[in-house]
Amino acid sequence: MKEYWQEIRALTMRWVRRLSREKFSMLFTLVQPMLFWLIFFGNLFQRAADMQVTQASSYISFLTAGVVVMTVLNNGLAGGVDLLFDKENGFLERLMSTPIHRTSVILSRFIFVTTITSLQVLVILGVAWLFGVQPVTGLLGVATILFIGMMFGVGLTAISMAMAFSVKSHGDFFSVLGFLSLPMIFLSSALVPLAAMPGWMGFLAQFNPMTWAIDAVRPLILSGWAEALPHVGMVIGVMVLFDALCLYGGARAFRRAIG
């Protein structure tokens, strides 16, 4: 157990070091969602969006929940990228030739992605706060938002890692990633409530786990516990199922790749 911890700590520190050496990329990763989506998109659509439809005091306050979950989505789906490069340049093979527990590399990745995502979510909530969006459920609500983000993120990271282990080239990986990300966002309640969507889009959006996550995060920010709790309960159930499926698929892909 002590050895397992030593491995995971060292592998996680490697991801942290890499991130800190890529300052430029780190800045963009952190700033991009709040700059593009929250500040630009949120303010841009302030008057175009109908308050009657969004049921929020401002579009940016409606959008905050969406941006939080979008960040989880993008970080999760990109979570396998570094492993993909490790696989391609042989570093993964070097790691796997050492007497580490077979799960250590993957677990270190989960820990890293989850931590970075949580920090980013806090920053987004902070920026939203500057624009007058204060989560009505307070600190406990923020903790609940982080928890939902983590649950969603684990499944997404598992999908991403499964893809990293399965694809033949990193070109394939990024094509699939690009194909998945935007439809997931548009076919969810991130930008527009389900009720205001064209029927077919609203129908498809119901099956998007992202919608469930947003529908739980949004009342935690806008309405309060009474409205949020049933959604939170639902999303935990949905995410347990989602994570189980993703982790099962990920474990299979990993076993096939590593043996």
Place this chain on the structure above:
Amino acid sequence: MSRAVAIEVSHLGKTYEKVRAVDDLSFQVYAGEIFGLLGPNGAGKSTTLRILITLLHPTSGSATILGMDSVKDADRVRKTIGYVPQERAIDRFLTGREHLELLADLYHLSADEASTRIPQLLKLVELEQQADRPAKTYSGGMKRKLDIACGLLPDPKILFLDEPTLGLDVQSRLRIWDHVRAMRERGIAVVMTTNYLDEADQLCDRIAIIDGGRIKALGVPNELKAGLGGDLVSLTVREHDRVELLAAAVKDLPAIRAVTTTPTGLDIRVDSPEKALPAILDAANRLTCQLEFIDYHRPRLDDVFLAHTGRSIKDDQPKAED
């Protein structure tokens, strides 16, 4: 003299989706020797190596490393071996020292062990000056040295090197050879793959020539060369239609062992060149068969390879040396 067996490979086979990459390999590696797996790209060398380092499971047969099975005792095997992969398996963003520190934790060294061993290794591979620079600033040779330091970090009993000098310049290559020899002095068994004949010839104590997933020849390079029997005289004939005629005439001359026709002339194995050469030239004269070129040499490892696989390793050798 019986020597301690470090690796015992028995009827090893590996099939990928109906392709037999490795087919019924059996060989032994002794403690303290440099053992080379020589063959062209795709011959099955790297697959064999990956099975030995426990990253691939064989589909048949077994590999035993220091008495431990490569599948059942994989974790214990991993503790006793070092591995230097073929690709430059380097994290560009980490410094040389950080690579070693990471691996020290993965091999579960204590902080004390790590802090004594890491400077020693950096000194050994002459990377002390560059130890705290990110690896992306390293030259090819420096990356290779770091690779080797990483392979030696666990203080292995057996070190596996996959194409250790592929793509290196001549000087770096010789330095790497020195390092490999130094490991043998320390009693480490070294198993390496290569598709460079001169590397196999000069560096390895014993080699296995692998082609199409099978061992075609196994032994000490000099003995393999001697085993071919006789020195080689190669003739290039100006008029190609006279080659058959000349072959028939030369075949029964004294001191001739074997005659094979090549697209441009003849390859003749001779017992003593002093006797054979005048006789061959005489025969060519009598047949008024003009010779364009005569080459005479003692058997080289190329010839061993050619004799056992029916083709030259150079046919598909990557141009990585320059």
